[in-house]
Amino acid sequence: MTATAAIAGYPRWREVLEARWRDRLSEVTELSLAFHDAAAAAPDRMLAQPESGLRRLMDEAISARKALADTDEALARLAAGRFGRCEQCAAAIPPGSLHRQPEERYCPRCADDGALAVTP
Ligand SMILES: [Zn+2]
Incomplete structure (x- = not known):
């Protein structure tokens, strides 16, 4: 038993958040790599087309990064005792x-x- 374990639910929340963080990190990595591969193969003008798969990949990569940042901040609140x-x-x-x-x-x-x- 560590001192931090005295905070109700602390060990479990850390596990939950760390698992989410890992999932979101691999999602960011996969989407970013997929986007860069697609972007390298596509002409520049495709980026400006809202309906193109490239644009969708970029939007997904951006959302995944925001989600990762949210989990990162939750872990920081947990470490600071504000979770x-x-x-x-x-x-x-x-x-x-x-x-x-x-x-x-x-x-x-x-x-x-x-x-x-x-x-x-
Ligand atoms: Zn409130």
């Missing part, structure tokens, strides 16, 4: 929300707040 607390009001985020989305950073009340409702 599971709302970043806006410091209220506890319900376990159900964290199970659905371990990267959740706001409690339901703040997440419903118009100012924060900018999730893509």
Whole structure:
């Protein structure tokens, strides 16, 4: 038993987040490599076409990087002892929300707040 194990759920959340981080990292790697391969083979003008597979690959790679960054930040909050607390009001985020989305950073009340409702 380490001192950090005293924080409820700490060891499990770290495992969950690290597993997600690894999954997201390989997704970023695969999408980025696929994009660069496709981009190297395609003419420049294809990048500007919204319907092209190249554009879709680029968008997917960007989303995957954002998701990886979200998990990274959740791991940083865990290390800092702020995981599971709302970043806006410091209220506890319900376990159900964290199970659905371990990267959740706001409690339901703040997440419903118009100012924060900018999730893509
Ligand atoms: Zn809140």
